[in-house]
Amino acid sequence: MRTQMIDKAVVVASMEGDILVVNADGSTRPLQAGETLSPGTKLTLADDAKLALLTPEEAAALAQGSSAAPEASIPADVADKVADEAKPDGTDKPLDPNDIAALQQSILEGIDPTKNFEASAAGGAPAAGGGGGIGGVAGASGNGGFVTISRTGDATIAQAGFDTDHSARPVIDRLQEDLPDLENELSDENEQVSVPEDVQVNGNLLDNTSNSDGPNAASVTLFSWGSSNNVPAGSTVTISGVGTLTVSGNGDYSFTPALNYNGPVPPVNYSVTDGTDVVNSTLTITIAPVDEGVSLTGLNVVGAEIVVSDASLPDGSTPNPGALTQGGIFSFNAPDGVQTLSIAGLQLVTNGAVMSLPQSLVTPLGNSLQITVISFNPVTGAGSVTYSYTLQDNENHVKPANDTQLTESFQVTLTDKDGDSTSASLDAMIRDDVPTAVNDI
Known part of the structure; x- marks a missing residue:
């Protein structure tokens, strides 16, 4: 099935096969030969259908030529014979024009005119005794009292000098390629x-x-x-x-x-x-992009993330070198990308790139904070930091006078690539080695 869109006014000259007109509401009806199609008309054609179209001017010219057939040119010898035999009374009275037109049309249609006419007012019954006259006139054909033309020899009508093809409807052989282009729907x-x-x-x-x-x-x-x-x-x-x-x-x-x-x-x-x-x-x-926030987890723990004691020092009440170093892990997340991550001013990530490790710093109390591992996914912006804190010496606990612990805090700051930022505190608690009173015995 094909689709044909009409882009200008045309007349259906001929058609073959199934061809439908698609109405505005989607319904269809059969196409009719001779129908005039307006621009925008849509047709559906079977694959084997054929359609020939003419412009209105072409159709009008064709119709005019069909309705007014050219006059037949009758050979002179035949015309003279008709003229002579058309004078039954011996006068020069011309043959009725209507009879001539009918005669011409019969010849054009290939019909024997001697068998196609009824008696007319031009003549009466044949004369007695015959003689073969028209209306009783000697020398005429014995066909009755009307004008006929006797055939001589065995020549056919087409050989009498008449063009029997000129009035036929012309055959339209217009290829599909000459029609308006089929549109790809x-x-x-x-x-x-x-x-x-x-x-x-x-x-x-x-x-x-x-x-x-x-x-x-x-x-x-x-x-x-x-x-x-x-x-x-x-x-x-x-x-x-x-x-x-x-x-x-x-x-x-x-x-x-x-x-x-x-x-x-x-x-x-x-x-x-x-x-x-x-x-x-x-x-x-x-x-x-969605502006997503940043976050730090594993910090701001109640009490502190790290707890060490003076008692673990070599000169403490319970020396324990292994207890002097404590560590932990905190996590960070910046979905929009990490711009910077720092702890106590020490840069850990800059412009999404991790600094070389390990990184360490000396704390205000003289102890050591070390960053040992940073796990980071630049695509997701998520990561974690592994750290450790080492107590180096006894701390002076003077606030209040009999305090049992003190704290060092380190600020962690995370900033993403669109400027979102957050901070949290990593705290280390140092417990005092408090003397224990024992009663005397």
């Missing part, structure tokens, strides 16, 4: 979709598809994304750090962006077919 507009960061998006690539002529329902056959080309519909493709895309034959698609990714996404090029025609389109995906 399959089309598909490009698709565009915007999805928030970290949010999956679903849609259908055929939402903007037009396919009124079939023969099959539109479907997606192939798609290309990134370095993956001509992937069959129904497959899934993943681009590391960008996301995962699935496209089905019915046009359904699903895109899941990589965690915290908000950069560019390669275009998705795909092919649509209706079983006959194929069109190509593009899906453009944009990830809209």
Whole structure:
């Protein structure tokens, strides 16, 4: 089945096969020969149908030529014979023009005029005794009292000098290629979709598809994304750090962006077919950045993250070198990317890059804080810091006079790439080696 769109006024000259006119409401009716079609008329044609169209001017010229047949040119000898025999009373009275026209038409149609006429007022019954006259006139044919032309020899009418073909309707042999171009009714507009960061998006690539002529329902056959080309519909493709895309034959698609990714996404090029025609389109995906906050966990613990005691020192009440160093881990998260991470002014991450390790500093009380391990994923912005604190010597506990512990605090600050920032405190508690009173015996 094909579709024909009429782009200018035409007249149906001839047709063969099943051809329908599609009405504005979608209903159809058979096309009729001779029908005038207006611009914008839509036709559906069977694959073997043939259609010839004329412009109104061509149709008018053809109609005029058919209704006014050219006058036949009668050979002179035949015309003279008709003229002589048309004088039954011996006068020069001319033959009735209507009789001449009828005679000409019979000859043109290939009919024997001697068998096609009824008696007319031009003559009466044949004369007695015959003699073969017209209306009793000697020498005429014995066909009654009306004008006839006797045939001589075995010549056919077509050989009497008359053109028997000129009044026939001309054969129109106009190739389909000469008709207005058949329009491809399959089309598909490009698709565009915007999805928030970290949010999956679903849609259908055929939402903007037009396919009124079939023969099959539109479907997606192939798609290309990134370095993956001509992937069959129904497959899934993943681009590391960008996301995962699935496209089905019915046009359904699903895109899941990589965690915290908000950069560019390669275009998705795909092919649509209706079983006959194929069109190509593009899906453009944009990830809209979402301003996400930053966080620190494993800090601001009630009491302190680290606890050491003067009693563990070599000169303490319970010496224990292993207890002088305590450590822990805190975590950080910056989905929009880590710009900087620092502790007590010591830079641990700068512009997303981890500084060389280990890093250490001397605390205000003369002890040691060391950063030993930093685990960090630049894509997700998540990581952790492993640290340790070492008590180097006795501390002077004077606030209050009989205090049993004191604390050193180190500020941890995290800032992401769009300026979000947060801070927390890493605290080390130092307990005093308090003397124990014993009663005398």
